[in-house]
Amino acid sequence: MKKIxxxxxxxxxxxxxxSEKKTTQQLTILTTTSILADLVxxxxxxxxxxxxxxxxxxxxxLYQATPGDxxxxxxxxxxxxxxxxxxxxxxxxxxxxGRQKPVVNVGDAIDKQQLRIVDEQAVDPxxxxxxxxxQQVAGYVGQFMVAYDSINAVTYQNSTKQYExxxxxxxxxxxxxxxxxxxxxxxxxxxHDAFGYFGSAYHVEVxxxxxxxxxxxxxxxxxxxxxxxxVQRQVKSIFxxxxxxxxxxxxxxxxxxxxxxxxxxxxxxxxxxxGAPDGEAGxxxxxVRHNVKTMVEGLR
Ligand SMILES: [Zn+2]
Numbered sequence: 001m002k003k004i005x006x007x008x009x010x011x012x013x014x015x016x017x018x019s020e021k022k023t024t025q026q027l028t029i030l031t032t033t034s035i036l037a038d039l040v041x042x043x044x045x046x047x048x049x050x051x052x053x054x055x056x057x058x059x060x061x062l063y064q065a066t067p068g069d070x071x072x073x074x075x076x077x078x079x080x081x082x083x084x085x086x087x088x089x090x091x092x093x094x095x096x097x098g099r100q101k102p103v104v105n106v107g108d109a110i111d112k113q114q115l116r117i118v119d120e121q122a123v124d125p126x127x128x129x130x131x132x133x134x135q136q137v138a139g140y141v142g143q144f145m146v147a148y149d150s151i152n153a154v155t156y157q158n159s160t161k162q163y164e165x166x167x168x169x170x171x172x173x174x175x176x177x178x179x180x181x182x183x184x185x186x187x188x189x190x191x192h193d194a195f196g197y198f199g200s201a202y203h204v205e206v207x208x209x210x211x212x213x214x215x216x217x218x219x220x221x222x223x224x225x226x227x228x229x230x231v232q233r234q235v236k237s238i239f240x241x242x243x244x245x246x247x248x249x250x251x252x253x254x255x256x257x258x259x260x261x262x263x264x265x266x267x268x269x270x271x272x273x274x275g276a277p278d279g280e281a282g283x284x285x286x287x288v289r290h291n292v293k294t295m296v297e298g299l300r
Contacts, residue, residue: 027149030076032087033060034274035128036106038284040080042163043142047152048077053090056276059243061213064089073097078148080141083107084115084125086272088215102148109140116196124212126271128284129198131171135164170285177292178202181300188295189230189238191248194271204295209248218248227255230263237266237298242281243273266298 027048031037037052044050053069054060060082065073073079073093081087081094083105094103107125110133116124127133142160146153178186186204188195193208209218209226230238230252238253240246249265256263269291275281281290 027077028075030072030079032063032081032090033058033272035272035284035287036080036082038274039134039138039163040141043138043145043156043159045155045159047149047155054273056273057242058273059214060086060272061088061215063087065093077101078144079103080106082125082127084123084127085213086125088213102144104141104144106137106140109137116200118193118196118212122212124193124196126194126197126212129195129288130201131167131174131288132201133197134284135167138163138167166285170288173289174202174292177296178204180296185236185299187233187235187299189226189235189252190269190271191239191241191244191246192271194241195269209252210244214244223248223251223255227252227259230256231259231261234261235263237264239266239269239294239298241269241271242275243271264298267294269294 026046027044029040029044029048029050031040031050031052033054034052034056037050040048041050051072053065053072054063070093078101079094079097081090081103083091084107085091086107087094097103107127110127114133115127118124127137138160142156145156149156181204188199188204188206190206190208192210192214193206193212195204195206195208196212198204199206207226207229209222210216229235238249240249253263253265270281270287274283274287275290279286281287
């Protein structure tokens with residue numbers, strides 16, 4: 001009996017020891033947004049602990065690093081960020097950190113010709129709303145991980161391939177769902193211009209009250225222009241975003257009412273941040289599915 005107990009204790013100790021060893025070997029990866037954290041997590045699996053600086057409902061255009069973030073930046077083995085000026089206020093810090101450790105700009109995955117250039121030569125950073133572009137980012141992250149941690153190369157190659165298949169399935173879902181909205185009703189109006197890539201990829205006319213960054217403020221003139229467009233085109237619903245104040249969209253609804261057109265609030269879309277981790281929009285795929293279903297319900 002004593003021998004059995006001793007044996008069991010040794011096994012437990014051995015397991016604890018090896019699991020501890022495993023956690024210390026686990027890489028620490030930091031991303032800026034939750035959207036990017038989900039993509040990286042899909043590829044690295046158990047080989048890394050992935051955290052994002054920004055949680056649900058946080059706007060990356062306006063985000064400034066907290067003291068807690070600086071500590072996370074120091075502790076991370078690798079940092080992934082979107083680039084394309086999405087993280088306006090973090091770019092400088094990330095540039096400096098990049099001299100000491102790998103800081104990967106996933107915007108580099110996309111060929112310049114595939115990027116949307118909007119007014120005054122600004123690049124639209126919201127590439128994740130064209131699923132095929134996000135798939136290129138997945139491939140890019142996968143390649144980076146293969147080179148960085150070559151012992152686990154096969155795992156990263158397989159998980160990238162699997163995730164790419166899931167993204168292809170997601171893209172089929174979007175086409176199917178959007179087809180349910182009559183052609184002349186495919187008009188998506190949101191608080192800021194986050195859905196430009198979505199519009200081009202899935203044939204939806206897109207308008208945002210604010211530009212591609214929430215840094216620019218909207219004025220009375222923008223509200224008037226947008227509400228006139230909504231009345232003219234008899235748009236049924238417009239949408240708020242989880243990471244942008246609903247005040248702007250409420251002002252548009254009000255202005256439409258004053259012009260005798262009752263436009264509805266079609267619901268909340270997730271644009272620049274995932275939803276709560278345990279909710280429907282807690283993953284990138286879940287977020288896109290939620291957005292598409294909400295659009296279809298509001299517009300058809
Ligand atoms: Zn945005």
